[in-house]
Amino acid sequence: xxxxxxxxxxxxxxxxxxxxxxxxxxxxxxxxxxxxxxxxxxxxxxxxxxxxxxxxxxxxxxxxxxxxxxxxxxxxxxxxxxxxxxxxxxxxxxxxxxxxxxxxxxxxxxxxxxxxxxxxxxxxxxxxxxxxxxxxxxxxxxxxxxxxxxxxxxxxxxxxxxxxxxxxxxxxxxxxxxxxxxxxxxxxxxxxxxxxxxxxxxxxxxxxxxxxxxxxxxxxxxxxxxxxxxxxxxxxxxxxxxxxxxxxxxxxxxxxxxxxxxxxxxxxxxxxxxxxxxxxxxxxxxxxxxxxxxxxxx
Amino acid sequence: xxxxxxxxxxxxxxxxxxxxxxxxxxxxxxxxxxxxxxxxxxxxxxxxxxxxxxxxxxxxxxxxxxxxxxxxxxxxxxxxxxxxxxxxxxxxxxxxxxxxxxxxxxxxxxxxxxxxxxxxxxxxxxxxxxxxxxxxxxxxxxxxxxxxxxxxxxx
Numbered sequence: 001x002x003x004x005x006x007x008x009x010x011x012x013x014x015x016x017x018x019x020x021x022x023x024x025x026x027x028x029x030x031x032x033x034x035x036x037x038x039x040x041x042x043x044x045x046x047x048x049x050x051x052x053x054x055x056x057x058x059x060x061x062x063x064x065x066x067x068x069x070x071x072x073x074x075x076x077x078x079x080x081x082x083x084x085x086x087x088x089x090x091x092x093x094x095x096x097x098x099x100x101x102x103x104x105x106x107x108x109x110x111x112x113x114x115x116x117x118x119x120x121x122x123x124x125x126x127x128x129x130x131x132x133x134x135x136x137x138x139x140x141x142x143x144x145x146x147x148x149x150x151x152x153x154x155x156x157x158x159x160x161x162x163x164x165x166x167x168x169x170x171x172x173x174x175x176x177x178x179x180x181x182x183x184x185x186x187x188x189x190x191x192x193x194x195x196x197x198x199x200x201x202x203x204x205x206x207x208x209x210x211x212x213x214x215x216x217x218x219x220x221x222x223x224x225x226x227x228x229x230x231x232x233x234x235x236x237x238x239x240x241x242x243x244x245x246x247x248x249x250x251x252x253x254x255x256x257x258x259x260x261x262x263x264x265x266x267x268x269x270x271x272x273x274x275x276x277x278x279x280x281x282x283x284x285x286x287x288x289x290x291x292x293x294x295x296x297x298x
Numbered sequence: 299x300x301x302x303x304x305x306x307x308x309x310x311x312x313x314x315x316x317x318x319x320x321x322x323x324x325x326x327x328x329x330x331x332x333x334x335x336x337x338x339x340x341x342x343x344x345x346x347x348x349x350x351x352x353x354x355x356x357x358x359x360x361x362x363x364x365x366x367x368x369x370x371x372x373x374x375x376x377x378x379x380x381x382x383x384x385x386x387x388x389x390x391x392x393x394x395x396x397x398x399x400x401x402x403x404x405x406x407x408x409x410x411x412x413x414x415x416x417x418x419x420x421x422x423x424x425x426x427x428x429x430x431x432x433x434x435x436x437x438x439x440x441x442x443x444x445x446x447x448x449x450x451x452x453x
Contacts, residue, residue: 058325059347060406067414069429070421078425089434090442097337097439100359101375105326105347109429127429176405194413197406201414233448284447 053161055173058125061161062105064200065125068160071205072121072129076113085112087294091141092128092148098231101156108155110148112298118250121208122151124160132298137245138238141287144295146229146238153224159217163207164200172196212260222267226274235283236275243268322361322377324349329377331370335360338440342370351377 056064092110096102108126113119118133128151130144138144154160175192207213213221222239229236247264261267324345333340335357345351345365351372355362359374415423 057405062327063406063408063411066423066426067411067421069426070423073425074421080428085432086434089432090439093434093439094443094446097443102337103326103329103373103376106430107326109432111425111429127426172405190409190413193406193410194417197410197414198417200406233446281448286445286447290445 053158053164053169055169056161056164058105062125064161064197064204065106065123065127067197067201068123068204068208069127069129071201072123072208073113075209076115076129076131078111079114081112081298084295084298085110087290088112088130088144088148091145092152095145095149095152095228095232095234096126098228099152099156104155108152118246120147120151122154122160123208124155124158124204126152126155128152128155135295135298137242137249138291139241139288140238140283141291142229142235142238142283143242144238144291145232145234146225146236146242149225149228149232149234150221150239153221153228154213154217156224157217157220159213159221160204160208162217163213164203168196168199168203172200208260210260212262215262215266218262218267219270222271223274226271230278230281233281235281237280238283239271240268240275243271320353321350322353322363324351324372324376325378326376329372331363331365331368331372333370335362335371337373338436339371341436343368345372 088110089108092108096108104126106125108128110128110130112135113129113131115131116133117131118137119131120134121129123129128148130147130151134147135144138147172193175189175196212218225239226236229238243264247268250264324347327347329345329347329349331342331345333342343365349365351361351363351365353361353363354369357371360371361374361377362369363372363377415421
């Protein structure tokens with residue numbers, strides 16, 4: 001009996017989908033392993049768990065990412081630095097090729113914000129923004145790659161989506177899963193979803209620009225960034241160098257990167273610990289020359 | 299014994315991770331079928347969002363798939379998602395697939411974005427659109443990577 005229960009649990013654990021849990025429990029009932037009430041409880045529990053950011057499909061993440069980006073871009077000016085932006089995209093796309101998710105719905109896109117503020121943002125689906133102030137903090141391509149790797153890591157770990165209140169996701173799923181809905185173009189449905197969409201954009205934008213992700217998610221982004229830099233061939237110490245310069249340049253209480261990120265000393269110490277565990281790629285003079293030539297005068 | 303076999307079968311069927319699912323849907327705007335399991339290989343054809351492909355072989359994060367009459371390699375990140383896991387369970391019965399299909403293309407869509415934009419005329423999507431138009435080709439990226447001095451041995 002224990003083995004049979006293990007098999008059911010295996011089936012359940014290998015998927016997060018409530019619908020599949022439903023099928024599993026039905027099979028278990030037919031086999032006489034679970035009672036109907038136990039199966040119902042299992043299904044209810046599974047449904048509750050799956051109404052999270054993980055239920056947001058890639059195409060929905062894309063539309064959320066576009067609107068979060070538009071909201072960020074209403075706060076920052078952009079000038080068409082065509083060559084510089086292409087260079088930023090080349091570094092970013094080189095990094096994502098070494099990631100677990102090299103392709104997102106629209107693919108990754110990178111843009112320089114025309115601001116002296118030292119900051120960088122990542123919106124869902126791979127829209128990444130870096131201010132001129134942040135680029136000026138970088139002394140070579142490896143430093144800039146470290147900044148991008150940290151932001152890409154927020155995308156890889158769905159951090160912005162996690163900022164959406166669970167109640168909004170539940171509400172959206174209830175609306176789209178409702179009986180008798182024939183088309184998403186139905187005005188009433190669109191208006192209901194727009195309210196949830198608007199709230200979700202607000203949750204994410206507030207987190208990105210005001211409250212920050214918090215220590216745990218920033219730490220996760222730093223750790224993923226170190227792995228990404230290591231795998232792609234960039235010097236992982238760039239993250240430490242950028243954090244040290246951030247610490248020297250920014251003032252406590254300023255409305256920039258420091259306002260939305262945990263204590264820099266703690267982050268530096270943690271990153272150094274991870275670096276001590278493995279090999280470190282060297283900085284390349286060739287890449288530094290390319291950086292200075294392309295983006296060094298911003 | 300029969301019960302155990304049935305349960306084991308169910309556990310396996312419910313696991314797309316174990317490779318028993320043979321049909322997956324493309325979950326990116328434009329997926330690419332490539333000649334080799336690498337992003338720098340030749341693109342055979344493009345496969346649009348929500349088209350179904352048949353998995354023929356697995357090699358790391360790459361899948362050799364068939365789309366219509368053509369075969370090529372696609373990265374798993376263009377195929378796998380929580381939603382696609384449902385699609386992978388097509389063989390489990392119509393109730394699952396039809397529900398999933400009914401949810402596809404709903405939720406936060408272009409129509410919802412348009413409604414949001416009407417409410418927020420202060421927001422400009424012009425630069426978001428411009429961002430998306432910046433295309434980096436595989437050959438550009440390969441050339442950039444090749445000239446990046448990544449081959450230096452890690453110390």
